[in-house]
Amino acid sequence: MLTDTFAVRFYETDALKHVSNTVLVGWFEASRFPIFKMFTPELDLDNWPLILANYNVDFLQQIYMTSDVTVKTGISRIGNSSFVVYQELWQDNSLKAKGTTTLVHFDYQTERSAKIPADIKTQLEALLVEVPSPA
Amino acid sequence: MLTDTFAVRFYETDALKHVSNTVLVGWFEASRFPIFKMFTPELDLDNWPLILANYNVDFLQQIYMTSDVTVKTGISRIGNSSFVVYQELWQDNSLKAKGTTTLVHFDYQTERSAKIPADIKTQLEALLVEVPSPA
Amino acid sequence: MLTDTFAVRFYETDALKHVSNTVLVGWFEASRFPIFKMFTPELDLDNWPLILANYNVDFLQQIYMTSDVTVKTGISRIGNSSFVVYQELWQDNSLKAKGTTTLVHFDYQTERSAKIPADIKTQLEALLVEVPSPA
Amino acid sequence: MLTDTFAVRFYETDALKHVSNTVLVGWFEASRFPIFKMFTPELDLDNWPLILANYNVDFLQQIYMTSDVTVKTGISRIGNSSFVVYQELWQDNSLKAKGTTTLVHFDYQTERSAKIPADIKTQLEALLVEVPSPA
Numbered sequence: 001m002l003t004d005t006f007a008v009r010f011y012e013t014d015a016l017k018h019v020s021n022t023v024l025v026g027w028f029e030a031s032r033f034p035i036f037k038m039f040t041p042e043l044d045l046d047n048w049p050l051i052l053a054n055y056n057v058d059f060l061q062q063i064y065m066t067s068d069v070t071v072k073t074g075i076s077r078i079g080n081s082s083f084v085v086y087q088e089l090w091q092d093n094s095l096k097a098k099g100t101t102t103l104v105h106f107d108y109q110t111e112r113s114a115k116i117p118a119d120i121k122t123q124l125e126a127l128l129v130e131v132p133s134p135a
Numbered sequence: 136m137l138t139d140t141f142a143v144r145f146y147e148t149d150a151l152k153h154v155s156n157t158v159l160v161g162w163f164e165a166s167r168f169p170i171f172k173m174f175t176p177e178l179d180l181d182n183w184p185l186i187l188a189n190y191n192v193d194f195l196q197q198i199y200m201t202s203d204v205t206v207k208t209g210i211s212r213i214g215n216s217s218f219v220v221y222q223e224l225w226q227d228n229s230l231k232a233k234g235t236t237t238l239v240h241f242d243y244q245t246e247r248s249a250k251i252p253a254d255i256k257t258q259l260e261a262l263l264v265e266v267p268s269p270a
Numbered sequence: 271m272l273t274d275t276f277a278v279r280f281y282e283t284d285a286l287k288h289v290s291n292t293v294l295v296g297w298f299e300a301s302r303f304p305i306f307k308m309f310t311p312e313l314d315l316d317n318w319p320l321i322l323a324n325y326n327v328d329f330l331q332q333i334y335m336t337s338d339v340t341v342k343t344g345i346s347r348i349g350n351s352s353f354v355v356y357q358e359l360w361q362d363n364s365l366k367a368k369g370t371t372t373l374v375h376f377d378y379q380t381e382r383s384a385k386i387p388a389d390i391k392t393q394l395e396a397l398l399v400e401v402p403s404p405a
Numbered sequence: 406m407l408t409d410t411f412a413v414r415f416y417e418t419d420a421l422k423h424v425s426n427t428v429l430v431g432w433f434e435a436s437r438f439p440i441f442k443m444f445t446p447e448l449d450l451d452n453w454p455l456i457l458a459n460y461n462v463d464f465l466q467q468i469y470m471t472s473d474v475t476v477k478t479g480i481s482r483i484g485n486s487s488f489v490v491y492q493e494l495w496q497d498n499s500l501k502a503k504g505t506t507t508l509v510h511f512d513y514q515t516e517r518s519a520k521i522p523a524d525i526k527t528q529l530e531a532l533l534v535e536v537p538s539p540a
Binding site (some may be wrong): 030 | 416
């Protein structure tokens with residue numbers, strides 16, 4: 001799996017003194033950057049080839065600001081035009097949260113979902129992980 | 136359902152010129168405020184009685200900054216100690232996104248999940264909605 | 271002055287149990303929306319006519335999540351191509367923070383700052399306020 | 406000066422396709438973490454010894470998401486109970502923004518500003534920088 005480490009920022013905590021739940025989807029998005037680059041190596045914002053269809057996050061334990069967090073990113077399912085990213089958030093050797101994000105390959109010319117090109121599919125397959133059910 | 140209206144803030148957009156997907160869970164959290172108040176009318180941060188266990192958001196259409204968004208909030212399931220909040224995000228009379236959040240009633244003294252008190256259960260039941268499957 | 275009211279969102283607090291200082295510039299930006307519209311009524315993102323050159327915020331008192339905040343927005347100085355927005359943040363009848371933002375009228379064609387058109391200058395002048403020194 | 410590097414996160418951009426101005430104060434706060442730790446090594450949230458009195462940021466050039474940013478942090482002034490942090494934001498070897506933050510040492514017991522202890526003053530002095538006027 002890809003790994004990405006973040007120092008928790010003070011403003012990412014909330015009044016309950018731990019990390020706000022709203023922060024996780026931002027970290028997860030940031031950690032998907034290498035996957036964005038498979039689809040658009042030049043980060044072409046005018047023809048962005050991916051649409052986010054769903055995200056789903058399970059919160060298992062509180063996340064604190066006292067130590068860094070690590071996001072592990074893999075692929076749990078590859079369909080014809082869509083795929084599912086599976087991500088885990090670890091802190092202090094504990095699994096704190098895990099989530100999935102469903103992304104759809106999109107053709108902005110035709111404004112329709114589009115088959116994932118074979119070469120990108122190969123890159124995604126290299127990140128395939130077995131996800132502990134039911135995830 | 137409860138309704139809450141937000142003007143889209145410029146910084147809530149991203150480089151794709153529409154609202155960032157990361158913003159939705161913040162709006163949804165803000166719209167759950169009346170539900171927080173059922174459990175802790177005085178907003179007691181030292182004994183916060185709710186834990187967020189999961190959120191799940193379906194993104195149906197792009198959300199733009201040119202008009203306000205409305206979040207509708209109901210309850211889709213009430214269990215013994217947990218319940219599910221169902222929320223819809225509307226803009227320009229279109230359903231743009233919908234999501235669920237699973238909250239667990241928590242007793243910070245015993246550090247365990249706890250039965251939802253009957254009087255709060257009654258308040259939650261008043262917000263019960265039939266959710267279009269599969270939601 | 272223009273006024274805009276915001277409910278404090280839970281995620282806008284931080285671990286010190288009050289509103290994070292980082293949130294203020296977002297509220298202030300949101301409250302400048304009517305000023306953006308003077309320059310680009312159709313919100314033309316491809317030829318955005320304003321550049322933010324500076325912001326400066328004085329924090330006078332803690333801001334809590336228990337009641338709404340009101341931002342008052344006026345203009346404290348109008349130059350040839352730039353102007354200064356003066357904003358106050360009030361909560362519970364107390365002035366909690368105040369700040370200035372320097373904006374420059376910009377011509378994306380020539381990529382240079384540009385004279386503020388006379389009709390817009392008139393609109394800005396209608397918002398002129400005497401700022402309590404030293405602000 | 407202290408240095409801290411951040412990958413730009415996609416959600417930190419806005420509809421103008423560059424980094425939102427609102428993000429800078431968050432990066433600057435994160436980069437002041439070593440200074441917080443001088444005052445409270447154990448990060449004691451219940452007796453937080455610093456209050457933010459002012460921040461002031463000059464935006465010199467657009468910041469893009471295509472490369473990392475580096476924040477350099479020093480101290481530009483040390484008073485009796487307050488001090489000023491000076492920070493620069495660099496990207497691709499260009500100075501993109503610079504700012505100051507005024508922090509006040511605070512005693513939560515007496516609820517008043519308090520003299521900066523000598524040992525901490527020594528640590529702050531080690532970070533003193535000559536700031537290019539007028540900064």
